[in-house]
Each structure stands twice: as C-alpha cells, then as structure tokens.
Amino acid sequence: MLHMLKLSKKAEYALISLQHIASLDDQAPASAREIAEHYNIPPDILGKVMQALTRAEIVESIQGAKGGYRLRRSLADMVLGEVLEAVDGPVHVAPCTGDHYSCDQELACNIKQPISRLQAHLQNFVFSLSLETLAQCKDGRFHLKVPTLSEDNGYVLFEEEE
Amino acid sequence: MLHMLKLSKKAEYALISLQHIASLDDQAPASAREIAEHYNIPPDILGKVMQALTRAEIVESIQGAKGGYRLRRSLADMVLGEVLEAVDGPVHVAPCTGDHYSCDQELACNIKQPISRLQAHLQNFVFSLSLETLAQCKDGRFHLKVPTLSEDNGYVLFEEEE
DNA sequence: GGATATAGGACTAAAAAAGTCGCATTTCGG
DNA sequence: CCGAAATGCGACTTTTTTAGTCCTATATCC
Numbered sequence: 001m002l003h004m005l006k007l008s009k010k011a012e013y014a015l016i017s018l019q020h021i022a023s024l025d026d027q028a029p030a031s032a033r034e035i036a037e038h039y040n041i042p043p044d045i046l047g048k049v050m051q052a053l054t055r056a057e058i059v060e061s062i063q064g065a066k067g068g069y070r071l072r073r074s075l076a077d078m079v080l081g082e083v084l085e086a087v088d089g090p091v092h093v094a095p096c097t098g099d100h101y102s103c104d105q106e107l108a109c110n111i112k113q114p115i116s117r118l119q120a121h122l123q124n125f126v127f128s129l130s131l132e133t134l135a136q137c138k139d140g141r142f143h144l145k146v147p148t149l150s151e152d153n154g155y156v157l158f159e160e161e162e
Numbered sequence: 163m164l165h166m167l168k169l170s171k172k173a174e175y176a177l178i179s180l181q182h183i184a185s186l187d188d189q190a191p192a193s194a195r196e197i198a199e200h201y202n203i204p205p206d207i208l209g210k211v212m213q214a215l216t217r218a219e220i221v222e223s224i225q226g227a228k229g230g231y232r233l234r235r236s237l238a239d240m241v242l243g244e245v246l247e248a249v250d251g252p253v254h255v256a257p258c259t260g261d262h263y264s265c266d267q268e269l270a271c272n273i274k275q276p277i278s279r280l281q282a283h284l285q286n287f288v289f290s291l292s293l294e295t296l297a298q299c300k301d302g303r304f305h306l307k308v309p310t311l312s313e314d315n316g317y318v319l320f321e322e323e324e
Numbered sequence: 325g326g327a328t329a330t331a332g333g334a335c336t337a338a339a340a341a342a343g344t345c346g347c348a349t350t351t352c353g354g
Numbered sequence: 355c356c357g358a359a360a361t362g363c364g365a366c367t368t369t370t371t372t373a374g375t376c377c378t379a380t381a382t383c384c
Contacts, residue, residue, distance in 0.1 A: 004173065004246060005284050007166050007256050007277070009373065013266070030221045031329065040266045042374060051331060064382020065328040080280075084166060094169050104202045105174070112182045114296045115169070118242075122167050125287075134276045171342065178366065204343060213362060226351025227359040250341095 010087040013041050018083065018131060021059070022075050029061075029068030049087055056086035075135060081127035087088045091126060093119040175203050175211045180245065180293060183221070184237050191212060191223075191230030211249055218248035237297060243289035250252040255281040 007015075016039050021030050031052050036043040050069050054061045058078060059069045071078075084091060096112055097100040099118040103109070167179075178201050194212050198205040214261050216223045219232045220240060233240075246253055249283050257263040258274055259281040265271070 004169050004250070005166060005253055005255055005281075005288070008371095012256060012273070012277075014277075015273050016267060016271065023272070029329095035327080039270050039272075044376080045374060047330075048332080054330085061330060062382090063330050063380080065326095066383060067329040067381080069330090084306065088166070091167055093167055094174060103200070105178060108201050109178065109187070110201075111174070111177050111297075114177075115174075118296065119167075134280065135273075195360080206345080207343060209361075210363085216361085223361060224351090225349075225361050227357095228352055229350080229360045231361090 003063075004093075008088050010045070010049050010052075011084055012060055013039075013046055014053060014083050014087050015131070016041070017046065017050065017069075018053070018058070018071065018075065018078065019135060021069060022131075022135075028066070029070045031068035034068075052087045053083070056082060058083065074132065075129050076132040078131045079127050080129045080131065080134060081123065083131070084126060091123055095123060110128055166255075169246075172207070172211050172214075173246055175201075175208055176197050176215060176245050176249050177293070178203070179208065179212065180220070180233065180237065180240065181232075181297060183231060183233055184293075184297075190228070191232045193230035196230075214249045215245070218244060220244065220248060236294070238294040240293045241289050242291045242293065242296060243285065244294050245293070246288060252284055255284060262316070 017035050020035055020038065020061075024030060033043055035041070035050075036046040050059065050061070053059045054064065054069070056070060060072050061067070061069055073159045081091060090098065092098050094103075094115050096103050096109070097116050166298055179192075179197050182200065183196055186192060194209045197203070197212075198208040212221065212223070215221045216231070219234060222234050223229070223231055235301075243253060252260065254260050256277050258265050258268065258271070259278055
C-alpha cells in the first residue's frame with residue numbers, strides 16, 4: 001500500500017471519535033474509554049489522540065469522573081487538515097517543502113518547484129474539506145466534486161494574474 | 163511530518179529520473195549510474211526504481227554496456243499515479259479501501275464510506291495529473307487549478323445523477 | 325476517600341522504508 | 355574472446371516511523 005495518501009491509525013481514530021461525538025445528542029461528554037470500547041481502539045492510544053485534539057482546540061476536555069470530551073465546534077467548522085496536523089504534525093509532501101530541511105538531492109534537484117506546487121494543492125485540499133462535507137459522503141450518492149476543467153478530465157494549470 | 167501526502171524516497175527518485183531523461187535531447191539511453199551520480203542518489207536504489215519503472219512500462223531498458231533507460235512515452239502521457247504505483251504499490255488511503263482488508267474497527271466503523279470517497283477523490287487526482295502538467299509548475303507562475311466551487315473556496319459535494 | 329476521568333512522559337514492539345550486497349545476464353568494443 | 359559496463363533481481367541489514375504499552379500525576383464526582 002502506498003504511503004502517500006495513507007491515513008495514520010491516529011488520524012483514523014481521531015476521525016472516528018469526532019464523528020462519534022458529533023452523532024451524540026447527549027449533553028454529557030464522551031469518555032475516551034467508551035469510544036475506545038465502541039470502536040475497538042486501544043484505550044491508551046485513543047487517550048493520546050483525544051489529548052492532541054484538545055491541545056489543537058478541536059475538542060474540549062472535562063476532567064475527573066463523568067469527564068470526557070465535547071466538540072468545540074460543529075463538524076462544518078472543522079477541516080480535515082487541522083485534524084491531521086493535530087495528531088500527526090505538519091503536512092508535507094517532501095521535507096523540502098518545510099522550513100528546516102536537508103535533502104541529498106537539494107543541490108541538483110529538478111523537481112523542487114513542482115513538488116512545492118503539489119504540496120500547496122494537497123494542503124489546500126485538506127484544509128478546505130470540512131468533516132461535515134466528508135461525512136455526507138456516507139450514503140454513497142454523494143461525491144467530492146472533482147475539478148473537471150479540461151476536456152480530458154485531467155488537472156490543468158492556470159496562469160497567475162498579476 | 164505527516165505521512166499522508168508524503169512522497170517516498172523511491173517516488174522522488176522516480177520523478178527526478180523521469181524529468182531528467184525527458185530533459186535530454188540525447189538519443190543515447192541514460193544509465194542509472196549517471197543519474198544517480200548527477201542527483202546524489204544511492205545507485206543500487208535507483209537501479210531498483212528504474213527496474214520498477216521498466217516493469218510498469220513507463221520506461222524501456224537497454225541492457226549491456228552503453229545501455230540505460232529511455233522514456234516509452236512523453237511526460238504528457240504519464241500520470242503521477244502510475245509512477246507512484248510503479249515504485250510503491252497500490253494507492254490506498256486506508257486498508258479498507260483495498261480488496262483484502264481487515265481492520266479492528268471494521269464492525270463498528272463510522273467513517274468507512276467517507277474514507278472511500280476521500281480515496282476515490284485523491285486517486286482521481288493523482289491519476290489525472292500528468293508529469294508534464296506537474297513539471298510546468300516549475301517557473302512559479304503556474305498553479306494547479308483548485309476546484310473553487312462554493313463561495314467559501316471549500317470543497318463541496320454534488321449529487322450523482324441517476 | 326475511592327472510582328473514574330484526563331494529562332502526559334518514558335518506554336517497547338512492530339512495521340515500513342531505505343539502503344546494501346552479491347551474483348547472474350546482456351551487450352559493446354577492443 | 356574477454357573485460358568493462360550496464361540491467362535484473364533476490365536476500366539481507368539498517369534505520370526510521372508508527373503503533374502500542376506502562377506508569378504516575380492530577381482533577382472531579384459521589
């Protein structure tokens with residue numbers, strides 16, 4: 001399986017949990033343990049994932065007995081990118097698209113700029129896609145709109161206006 | 163660095179090599195050794211990468227002394243997805259989007275369909291993007307066209323026609 | 325005060341990616 | 355024909371990353 005485009009387990013757990021919490025009409029917060037049991041997720045790991053989501057201000061945590069997690073915003077106001085960054089760190093296609101990079105190909109590299117554009121495109125994608133939109137895919141009749149801008153249905157370039 | 167969206171070294175090497183070969187006006191094939199030296203890539207690894215590209219019928223190999231590799235098609239007729247698959251195997255967002263999967267969350271999973279759609283979208287992307295289009299990003303004035311279909315510049319859903 | 329939570333550091337285990345080695349085969353050129 | 359230079363490829367090791375475990379501290383409810 002190709003690792004580019006692959007979700008980490010932590011990312012999966014985060015998406016499952018957020019979806020789960022959103023589906024509760026409950027006022028009571030959902031505990032990591034109850035989510036972990038429901039979806040057969042290792043409880044310790046899920047704890048860490050929820051803590052990461054808390055630090056990223058995606059959920060709020062209530063400590064102590066009867067504690068747990070609540071969403072801080074609706075799924076419509078959460079984008080895939082922030083969830084991925086919260087649990088796995090910054091999103092980069094290649095090290096050279098980050099700030100402090102070093103790469104053996106750096107000097108002669110002939111693909112740096114294209115890679116940067118790819119990075120920008122994918123970053124734009126994950127930071128534009130709300131979890132609500134993503135969740136609506138579930139009934140199978142909806143698709144993510146794909147840009148079909150040229151006749152052959154491929155991606156195209158456009159020139160920047162100056 | 164987030165691994166979703168991250169290119170493997172092998173994928174980078176493949177893209178560098180294809181770009182390099184395409185830039186030669188030479189009739190003579192380019193050897194793995196000379197590419198490896200030019201871009202500071204471990205020669206053994208590059209050999210494997212080129213062999214994978216050969217098996218995928220993206221390049222043709224010429225054996226023996228003065229041998230090497232030539233493109234079988236122009237960059238315009240090569241898409242990112244086939245290069246990624248050639249060197250890293252099938253592209254999947256999560257195991258459950260493949261044929262033979264097993265996952266501990268399978269029974270209760272609440273994100274399977276959304277993940278499948280995400281998979282389909284990204285797969286469509288990488289299999290629509292030609293290396294030529296990607297390469298044209300290099301002068302910094304061109305961008306990959308991003309679908310801006312709703313006012314807030316986000317991705318949207320559309321309903322399937324039946 | 326005890327049960328049940330979150331918070332989080334330190335650690336181990338497992339899996340995947342990256343790189344190395346060795347050898348067979350092909351072909352060019354002297 | 356022989357040697358140099360190339361691809362082809364299996365087996366292996368190393369390194370890095372991901373995944374998971376363990377332990378302890380702290381907060382809150384009853």
